[in-house]
Amino acid sequence: MDLRIGRLLAGRRLFWKILLAFLVTFVVMTQAVWLLFALRGDREPPEFLMTRHIGPPVLEAAVQAVAGGGPARYRAMLPNIPEDSRHRLELVAEGARPSRPGEGYGVLERRVRDPAGARYLLRFRYHRDDSPGLLNIPRELVVTGVLAGLVFSALLAWYLMAPLNHLRRGFERLARGELATRVSPAIGARRDEVADLAHEFDRMARLIEQLVQSRDRLLHDVSHELRSPLARLQLAIALARQSPARIESAMDRMEREVERLDGLVGELLTLARAENEQDPGDDYFDLVGVAASVIADARYEAQPAGIEIAFDSSGQEDEERPPVRGSSELMRRAIENVVRNALRFSPPDGRIEVRCAYQTGAGTFRLSVVDEGPGVPPDLIDTLFEPFVRGQADGQGLGLAIASRAVTAHKGRIAATNLPGQGLKIEFEIPAKEP
Secondary structure, three states: OHHHHHHHHHHOHHHHHHHHHHHHHHHHHHHHHHHHHHOOOOOOOOHHHHHHHHHHHHHHHHHHHHHHHHHHHHHHHHHHOOHHHHOOEEEEEOOOOOOOOOOOEEEEEEEEEOOOOOEEEEEEEEEOOOOOOEOOEOHHHHHHHHHHHHHHHHHHHHHHHHHHHHHHHHHHHHHOOOOOOOOHHHHOOOOOHHHHHHHHHHHHHHHHHHHHHHHHHHHHHHHHHHHHHHHHHHHHHHHHHHOHHHHHHHHHHHHHHHHHHHHHHHHHHHHHHHHHOOOOOOEEEOHHHHHHHHHHHHHHHHOOOOOEEEEEOOOOOHHHOOOEEEOHHHHHHHHHHHHHHHHHHOOOOOEEEEEEEEEOOOOEEEEEEEOOOOOOOHHHHHHOOOOOOOOOOOOOOOHHHHHHHHHHHOOOEEEEEEOOOOOEEEEEEEEOOOO
């Protein structure tokens, strides 16, 4: 404890600021208290008021009265002087012995002649301040105030600097890449604004750690996804060089792999756009109309497998539904990815149910897609919307991740639920906006 206080005294700017503020407050308070007591009606006015602002004008008025009319005019002038100053005045003829001012009192004197030539001494009595000390503060109180200020400032600076030092070291460790840094345990059971700041630091560090882990995982998954088509491209090139007769089939294989690479790169760009754009746009569109357009295209793709896609948009008429603000293209991509995911895992001759309706009370659109596929393992349901999640036998790409980012960009929410028996339900809500 003593060592910490010594360090604070050695060069902590916070300590000196607190000490200076304490001493200024101490001086202001003592001066205010002194002035309050000095100006009370039952106390003598301060010496500086009597000798500078009250005594000289009163003496001057008395001198003018004696010089103009002698003692008679002086006596006639006395009722015009305030009572507190009147009893302090004394007119003494030359040769007479003036009265003693009394212990603790001083006098102001002026000599004057009346019109007849007689000499007089005018005196004004005032109370002397016994031992005002520095700035009207007793020396004992000054010493006590300085010592109390040192102790108080050191304790307060230590109380504030201890958690702030933990925060500073936490920022230094975080800057070095130690993303698991947390400062709340070191601060302890404090319940104040500094503790709230520590909790916010931990929340920020936790979020940064999650973002970096997500980035690393995405890079790892992308490199893994790119490795397979690149390996097949290299194999096709090698086969074409070994057997010129197989150039045509090798070219077809390379074309398919290039198309897969192009699609993957396009999905990555779409994912990056959905993650980085906080405001998707100022477009106003009808969400039900966008969903109906997606279903029309999906039904065409579902024909070879005999999959039926039912679309229910019962509710308000077109003119009664409010629009959604954002990007119609991004939202179309989200709905399309969810429906394509359902098509991908639906069995032949299966059924997909899509519902989209406006919830008047909540002010949101609710869209759900239900398939009859195998569903998702329960331990992976919470990570279904992360990139390249291996939820099914042949894995999951970026489609649902893009859908999740697009819904989030429109201030909505998305969730997946396994149905009893088999099947998966993906549902999201999008808030409506008045144009």
